Amino acid sequence: MAKVDYEIPELKEYPVIPKLKKDAMAHSAPYVAKEKFQTSLGYAGELVDNWQEVAIAKMGELTTKYRSLSVFLDSCVKCGACTDKCHYYLGTTDPKNMPVARQDLFRNVYRRYFTLAGKLVPKLVGAQDLTEEVLDDWYTYFHQCSQCRRCSVYCPYGIDTAEISMAAREVMATVGKGQKYCNEIIGKAQTLGNNLGLPEPALADTLEGLEEDVEEDTGVAVKFPLDKKGCDVLLITPSADFFAEPHVDGLIGYAKVFHEAGVSWTMSSYASEAANFGMFIGSYENMRKLALRIREAAIELGCKRIVFGECGHAWRVAYSFLNTLAGPFDFLDPAYPVPQHICEFTHDLISKDKLKFDKSENDHMTLTFHDSCNVARASRMGDEAGGQFTLPRDIINATCNNFYDMPKHAIKEGTYCCGGGGGLLTDDLMELRVKGALPRMEALKNVTENNGVTHMAAICAICKSQFSKVLPYYGFEMDQIVSVHQLVSNAIILTKDEDSVIDNEAETDDTVVAA
C-alpha cells in the first residue's frame, strides 16, 4: 500500500450521513483517451472546435433514443431522497456526488437548451449554459459514478443516475473527450478478444499451467479446454479470471464443477472476455460489437449452452442485454436459459445432490457475502425475483460452515458498490476508489467485530480486484476477499477417474506433504 496525501475516511460504528464539503473531489478526474483509441471506437480524436453544438445535438438525439433519459430528466422533484444513498457521496462528502446533484449537472444543461422554462428563465429553474467549466464538471463527476443503481432503488420514480452517467459519457466521447481506461480496454477487447489483450497462445499457456497445478493439487486431471469444438458449454468469463487473485481460484472452481458434472465445456480465445465496457461509456454500438463476438464464438464452436463466470456488470450485459444485442439464440439448446450464470449451473447441481462437499475445508474462514451491484440491482439468477441473492448464498452455505450476512442496509438490493465499478477501476482514480469503498468497509467491520467474519466472498471480477487493492487502506488484509467458486473449489470432493486411480498412492503422499 502506497503512502497517500489524502485522508482515509474513518470507519464509524454506525453509518453517518456526512455534512457537505463543496468541491471535496473536484480535483479527481481520469486520464482522457488518446486520439487513436477514440477514433477506433468511432469518436472524434480530440475535443472538436464546435463541441458545444455537437454535445447539445447529441444530447437531443439521446433523449429521443432512450425513454429512460427523457423521463428521468423531466421527472425529478428534488425531494432529496437519493441524496444520502451514493457510496461516493458518503465517502467523499462532495455534494456533486449526491445522485440528484450529479444528474443536475446534465439536467441543467438539458433544461437550458430543451425546455421552455430553461430558455426563458434559466436562473429561476437552475438551467445552465454548456460552458467549458460545465464540461469539466461532467468529466470529473460522471467519472465518480460507478453506475451501481443504488440511487434508483430509493428514488420514488426509479430515476437511475447510471442512465444519465452513461448518456453524459457518450456525449463526452462524441465531442472527443472520452476516458482513457475504458476506451483502451474496449479497443483491446474488440481486436484481441479480451480486456487484457492476451493473445491465444498466452491464454493456452496459462490454462495449461492451471491444469498442471490442479492435477498436482488434487490428483485429478481437471481440464481447462480452449477453442474445443462441439462441447456442450461455452464458458465466457472475465479475463481477470485467467491469472488475477483471487479470481483464478474461482476459475478453478468452475472447472472442477464442470468436471464433476461430466459436462463437456470450452472457453473461446476469440470471445475470451465476459466484461463489456461498452456499457460503461453508454455506447450501444460498442457494447453490441463486443456482445456479437460471443454469438460468433458460440456458432463457430458449435456449443449448446452459454455460461458466464463470476462478473457483475458482465452478468448485467449478459442477462439483461445479450439477447437484445446479439440474439436470437435459437441455435442453442432451448432447454436452458441463454445465458446462464455459473452460480445457476452450480446451484442446480447442488439442488440435485450431484456435487459432494467437505465443508470443513473452508473452516479456516468465516464468511460474509458482498452483493455486487449489477448482479443485485440489474439482473437475476434462477426463476424467481431475488434469486440473485439466494443462489450465491445457498452455494456458500453448501460449501462453508460459517456464514454471516452484513447489516441489512448494506446487502441485497441495498448493497453498496465496491467503489471500483463502472469503468473506474484505474490507478488514476485511486483516491476515489478508496473513499468510495467506505460504506462497504464499515459494513464489513461490523460483521468482523460482531460475528468474527474473516473473509468476504464476491462474484465479480471488478469487486475482487478493487477489494484486494483497497482492503489494506482500512486495516484489512488484501486476501480477505475470495471468489464464491473458490469456496466451491476448496470444498468439492472430486471423483477420481480410472487414470488417476493408478496414481492413488503418490497422491496420498502429496496430500500429506501439503498438509
Place this chain on the structure above:
Amino acid sequence: MSILFAVLFYFATAVLVLGVGSRIRKYAKTPAPLKIPTTPAPTTRRGVVFRMIKELTIFESLFKSNKWIWLFGWLFHMGMLLVLLRHLRYFTDPVWSWVVFIQPFGKYASIAMLLGLIGLLVRRIVVDRVRYISAPSDFLMLGLLLVIGGTGAMMSFVTSADIISLKSYLLGLMVFDIRYLPSDPILLVHLASVAILMIIFPISKLLHAPGIFFSPTRNQVDNPRERRHVAAWAIKLEQK
C-alpha cells in the same frame, strides 16, 4: 372579472391538456432499447402492475428511502387527492353520491395537505443536502401550493365563500356560458394560483406525475432471457 377568469381558465386548461398530452406522446414514442428494471423486479406483467400500484398508493420506494420525506410527501399527496376529489362537487350537478360521501374527509384532508407541504418546505430549508439541490423554482412551487391550500382551507374553515354562485360560474364555464363570479379576494387568489399551477405543469417537475408511469426501471417486466426486446432504431443496426 368573470370574463378575465374565464379566459384564464380556458387558457390554463388548454395548456395543461395539450402540454401534458404532448409530453406523454413523447414518452410513449421514445423507445426503451434495453431492459433496465431495477431488480428484484416482477417477472410478469401482473407483477409489474402490482409494483406500480404500490409505488402510486404507498410510495413504496420513498418509504424504503426516507421516512420523513415519505411522511410529508404522502400526507401532501393523499390530502391533495382527497381535496381534488372533493372539488368535483363544483363540477357535477347533481353531485355524485360518493363525492358527497367524502366531503367531510376532504375538508380535513386539506389540513393534511398543508402539514405535508410545510414539512417538505422545512426540510428544503433545514437539511443542507436538500437545500443544495433546490433551485428557486423548487421553493416557489411549494409556496404556490401553500397559497392554494392555504386560501382553500381559509374558505372552508374561516371565512365562507359564496359557493352557490361559484358552482354556477364553474358549471357555466363547462358549457361556455360565462356567469357571475363572486369577487371575494381570497377566492380570486385561490383560483388564480390554481390556474398558474395548471399552466406550469407541463413545463416543470410536475411532469413526475405522468413520468412515473413511463419509468423503465419501474414498469418493465424482468424477462430479457425469455423474450427478445429490441428497439426500432437498434434493429436498423442489425440490418447494416
